[in-house]
Amino acid sequence: MHKPLTFKELLRQDVKKVFLNPGEFGEEHIVNGKPMLIIIDDNELTEREKRMKSHMDGIYRKQTLIYVSALDYGPLPGAGKAVKIDGTQFIVTDSLNEGGVYSIHLEANKS
Numbered sequence: 001m002h003k004p005l006t007f008k009e010l011l012r013q014d015v016k017k018v019f020l021n022p023g024e025f026g027e028e029h030i031v032n033g034k035p036m037l038i039i040i041d042d043n044e045l046t047e048r049e050k051r052m053k054s055h056m057d058g059i060y061r062k063q064t065l066i067y068v069s070a071l072d073y074g075p076l077p078g079a080g081k082a083v084k085i086d087g088t089q090f091i092v093t094d095s096l097n098e099g100g101v102y103s104i105h106l107e108a109n110k111s
Contacts (some may be wrong), residue, residue: 029086031068039067062108064090065076070100079105 005015021029026037068077068096077083081092083106090106 031073031085032083034072036068036072037065041065041067050081063093064106066104067107068102068104070097073102 001049010017022037025039027039028035029038029040030036031038040094048066076095077092079092082093083090083104088108092104093107094105096103
């Protein structure tokens, strides 16, 4: 007889089966040179772009938030760490492990 899965084990299974499922929310992107299913939070991005701060003429900081499986990504990146998504270089401003899913706040200078 099999031991029933714990709630945490069920959540870890749901990361890819539900939350990052390409039929639901997940989209494949190249993250640090590897294909991964991630979610780019468009609602958060829209709100952040409204608050976009101008730093110099024609230069601004693009901010975004992604969600990615901890198992796919590897160690949780700390603030200041570089992350490349689809060829665009970002810097981590904040990151959290939310039950096997990383939420990573990113920032890049744009012109």
